Amino acid sequence: MNIDNEFKHNKAYLMRYRKIHTKIDRLKDKLNRLNERYDLKGVSYSSEPSSSVKKTLDDVLAQKEYLENKLDEMVSESIDIRNEITEKLLDLDNQLEATVLDFYFLEQYSLNDIADELSYSDRQIERLYVDGIMSVECR
Template sequence: MTSNDDVFRMNKGYLIKYRIIMNKVDRWEEKLYRLDSRINSIQSPALKAEPGSSIKITLDDLLIQKKEIEERINNFLKDARKLRTEIENALDKLENNNEARVLDLYFLEGITLHDISKLMTFSERHIIRLYVSGVRKTKLSL
């Protein structure tokens, strides 16, 4: 039989996966933004006089890299959408709407427990209780 602490750890580990994936998406989108800037600088006639390096990176190389990054982002987003739906369905089954709201804001929206307490106008201690109770009660298909 699993203890409450084990259930809490397993559920939390599953719920946090969405935030982990979305953090990866953010990181890759930042990289894509920097790559787009490089692509634009290569295409800009004003910057063609810059000294080159010993290895030439062509526009085609950068466009291939951009496509690969976009595919990676899309794969992460596909996984995240599936996981988000599973989490939302599990939260919908919680009887206590405040627990569901705290978990939704924390795990899906990425808001800190401190900020959730301000948003919901509850003490931070009460939000932590709702968080712990909600994580334990959430029925997930691990």
């Protein structure tokens, strides 16, 4: 595997945690909107449609149950991914690279925020980021 492909492969491996958390956040927002719309606003669940599509209490409860179950699955998967990535980062020889990758991929900091947090230059953090990604063994 050439250097560019290895970098892309390793980065995709590490990005899995950020991607699943984006999905989790979206589903949480959807569940919150559903709760606000049907629990907090006291919508009337009459048999009369208020629009062209009738939404029954059973539909709302089924959708809520589905979202909650899906969230539970995704949270469990994200924990497994986080633990797997944490183990890979612990295996790195350079723990400063591991720290940068941890902040970026697991804590979801930007590279600029990491530079500020660690009191390094942006360029130094970028170098540690790239070198760290290349050092991760994720085959």
